[in-house]
Each structure stands twice: as C-alpha cells, then as structure tokens.
Amino acid sequence: DAKTTQPTSMDCAEGRAANLPCNHSTISGNEYVYWYRQIHSQGPQYIIHGLKNNETNEMASLIITEDRKSSTLILPHATLRDTAVYYCIVRPGSGSARQLTFGSGTQLTVLP
C-alpha cells in the first residue's frame, strides 16, 4: 500500500474547522484514500473515503487534489469530542481482502 505522511499533531479551536492534511505521493490509480480516527482507548472509527472526487458525509469532508498526491480531511465544526488520532490510509477499494495498515496518524486536540 502507498505510504502516507501526516503531521504528528495539530490543535484546533472548538467550533472552528479542523483541516488535517495527508500526503500520499506514491498512490496508485486503483487506491482509495481512507480516513479513520481513534479516540483514546477505543477501536478505530471509520470517517470517510474517496478515490478522486471530493466526498462529504455527516462527519466530514474529504478533499483530494487533482493529481491525487495529497488530501485533506475537514471537520467543519470541531467539538471537544473530536479530539483523537486521525489516520490517513491508502489502499485498494473494499473489494480487496487486504488489511488496513496504520501509520502514525495525527493527534488532533480540540481546545475549548
């Protein structure tokens, strides 16, 4: 799977948008960008995924650059409960049986 690079940590003020970047310059044409988050001492939670078009759901928006070498996860109105480690993972789509490989992720701290 393509390697991803994320900042180690970020802070965000409560109520503001949190923009989490991810670089994946070696992504292949058939690989999707997945985002998960892990709140302390819990299992990872799926957030969103996309191939090349921007995606939005009730949790977040995913912006993928035209060359697909980077993406940004946007939490439009961060709350204290969004404090977590956010993982950007690049891998083939859900049809693949391969596991998710986790990098170091970004520790997002939402400040009151």
Added chain:
Amino acid sequence: GAVVSQHPSWVICKSGTSVKIECRSLDFQATTMFWYRQFPKQSLMLMATSNEGSKATYEQGVEKDKFLINHASLTLSTLTVTSAHPEDSSFYICSARDRAGYTFGSGTRLTVV
C-alpha cells in the same frame, strides 16, 4: 451500520495463565477478521489475519503458538494469549471486513501481572 462486538473490554491476568478475547460481527458475516495490537503511544500493528474455516495468517515476528486464533464461524473469531507474560500487556483490537469496508471492535486492554 456494521457492528463488531469485542469482549472483554479489559482483563487482568496472572503471568503464565491464558486469556481468550472474542470478536463477533453482529449484523453481518465476516469471512476475514484481523487482529491488531497497540502499545501505549504507538499505532496499531497487525498481528494476524483470521480466515473462517482455515488457519490464520500471522505477521512476521508474531508467535502463532502464543497467540492462538480460531475463526470457526462466520461471525466469531477468538484470540487466545497463551502463557501470558507482562510484556504481552497491550491493547488488542479486532476488525472485520463488511460490505463498506472495515469495522473495528472496541478493543481489549490486557494487563498481565
């Protein structure tokens, strides 16, 4: 959405004893489940891939005789930590493939004393 139930959420055991962790897919069938281990302030590391009706596939460096995996049905996979030692203390997390992608259990905090 898909739900994966993992039990127990935490367990304390004595050194030398064995501990079993269960992972159940509640509303879908999972032919493949994954077991991860996470040490404090580190990321999740894949231990093994559990396949229903066949032997598990272990990652390099993971002792298959110490971490016994059984996936006897389409909704249940178990991880047994045999002869546990303090260095096995960790956060163990299972994951199952569903139609949309991957769903994770809530994790099991194992402390070996």
